[in-house]
Amino acid sequence: MFRKLATLLLIALSATEIFAQSSATRSIYSSIRGETYETKADTTTHAFIESFMIKDKGYFNVSYKHYAFNAYWTQAHAIDVVVYAYERYKNINRTLANRYLNYIKLWYKNKANNYAGAAASTTTTPNTTRDYKMFENPYTDDMCWITLTLLHISEATNTKSYATVARQVFDNYIITRANEDEATGGLWLPWNTDEGSGPNACTQSPATLVAAKLHKIFGSETNTKYLEYAKKLYTYASKKMLKNNDHIEEPPLSYTQGTFAEACRMLIHVTDESATIKNKYKQTAYNCLNYAFTNGWCTHNGILRDEGPSGDQSIFKAILIPYAVNFVLDEDMPAQNRINLSKLIQKNTQTLWKNLDISRYPIIFMNYYWGTKWTGADEDASMGAACSGASLVENTARMYRVITNRYELGTLYKECSTLTIEPGHEEDKEFAEFLSAMATAKAILDAPGDYMIYEYLQAIEALKTAYQKALEYATGIEEIYNSPFVLDKNVYDLQGRKVENSKWENGKLPAGIYVVGGRKVYLR
Template sequence: MKKKYLFLIMLIIPLWWSCGKEDIPANGEDEEEETIDWNVAANASSMALINQFWNSGGNYFNTDNSGNTTFQYWPNAHALDVLIDAYERTSNTEYSTYFDQWFQGVKVQNGNTWNNDFYDDMEWNALALLRAYKATSDAKYKDAALELWGYIKEGWNDNAGGGITWKKGMEYSKNACSNGPAAILAARLYQEFGNEEDREWAIRIYGWLKSTLVNTNTGAVWDNINSNTGEINKEWVFTYNQGTYIGAAVELHKIFNEKSYLNDAVKAADYTIGSLVENSVLKSEGTGDGGLFKGIFIRYFTDLIQQERLDAPIQRRYLQFMKLNAETLWEQGTTQPAVLFGPNWRQKPGTSTGLTEQLSGCMLIEAAALLEKEELFN
């Protein structure tokens, strides 16, 4: 009788342990020192994006996973970015097979054109399309990106000393969100195709952004300036504006190899991870548009981390921040087994969430997998 009782206990204990761990991909032999396998986690999160948000009838990503089929132009650009992240990491055509479908569906949903009233929205799509071209060498993505770049340059005017306006018909509103991504795009186009005009555009846009909307003492990126009044909105400091300023600085550093650009990026990154956080985890910036902000910061922060000239102590500090945020999201803020993310990376969203919040989570997990693959995580 005692032997039978002991046998049952021995059988139940490992089953209980495995149930407690089943939603956290891990590796390693010592169970007490198990670490998350970020490649497995990234596969799970990026496939969840497809399985729960992809609209197979319209060939775009839905606004949420609960049946809302509303089309939103700019989040779909970031959804393509995540698919490209996953494809570049794995070379799995299960991700790339959606590229062409996305290309067709998004253009149709946008009125059968890439043109849009919001310059930042066009910039996000141009950046994603340029990445799709680099990943596939398919000229249609290049052509669409260059078409968008032509529209985007029309948004520059001399109000407030320069800069690309936020929206057509609102020439007085100059925003960080319409200039940071434009500088990244111009710099990447130059690096890809060698057009000197694109390099000059990158320098011009970045210079205006830094001199007008950046507190160079703290690294804070202010949201916008109203050229009618000269008033700068210094109350709105968002992670995505921090991220694109960082991204622009990194791209210019790649072109010129000048440490000053890297220093600009570090200043903005330090402000972000010191001021836009709650207990060292990026804070919630809400749902809707705000749900995407953290993910955009993570994308360009990850680019900064990978720069060879970044000082080693700074890189270590940034990697610790990334690891803490990724582990917190995966262990505390992910609804399993559906793999859903919400705006608060310390809190599970339940059975439904929005596309923007899901994308930010996917970007963080994909970034962790990339850093693991490059052996920067330890």
């Protein structure tokens, strides 16, 4: 098995080395290494909760100490910050993670502050028979945003019932409003139930993304139903709303840019279309994200601009940022594009941090434009602006953690692949743990777009331990021939049991590994 193992490791390395040490991963790691984004995220996420959350409800005030009964869709993006923080901590700090999880469950139980729909739930546990009725709303886009957050919660908590409720909202209240468009062959959704309500990008793009995600989760049960919805919704948006293949609708706004880009990126992973079509999705996704971070319509002095002071406008950037980070972390996206976006994200994060007043921590307010400090009155401090800022820092921390873990696991995997194992030890069970850890590491490294923070940490620790044991074992074996010398020594097996004379045959032991005179040896 030593020859077999050496071959296996060489094959595994050739398949994984480019990924594990890709130019994008190396470059992003070199720019992000040593940064304190996670500490900063701890500060801003905690401050966001302390400054704006109604803690016994799980949803948020629209401004400092000011509640609004009709603030619904913004609640999706506010709790998303908490969900990302939960993902970062769920297997590292259970006490903190459970606190975040409790807020998430309260948000769900209290139907995300929906002023419409059925009555709030009596339990924090999803009921897949009736709970979807809690999230019905006249605004189609509001339901799309809430549905995306339900899917995010499902992924983060590994609880499929949240996804089932999301699916039911989509099936019963969203896609039922769709209209066929003969000119494009696509589907469009009205933004509201009011007569005369037409299509818009802030409904079309998230609906496309919801459908693509539902196909990823439920495709084996529903064949291509959700995929067809996603394609048709995308078709209408790309033919009727996309301008110059880099911005969606006029004027372009950060949240519609980000959501359309994420819909394109998701379609790459759920369709079986040609490489040409997938490359088009990739380019459009990057074009839209790059436009949001660099074009004068969306920026001011190279930083994402103030898009307005309303509760809606101020939260737009909280939608763009997570999707930009998803692009950076997706190994299927072009390397240079990922590197470019990672730098732009960090530039915004560093600018925001320089302009934060943390003297009253945990009360922190953020400005609509990250290039200047907040100087207004407390009662005017915006939840939307704080959410955008907290989302920026929390997702930059996510980018930091995943890139760092990916780089460290890739480096470790490459080192482990150089382990030399001498012939003759093919069946040694001492290498089983090492082989298993290598296989797990390879499976994780070969999963592009899978941002499994804890799985990376587990794999790193498991491979370190197994590699050390295998290395000690492999380098600690001395080969000797059976001889009278051996007969004069106390001989033990690897479990520490003395080998009795009855095991000897014609003055020799069966070939294998033993401990002879305190040394680990291989007897030929």
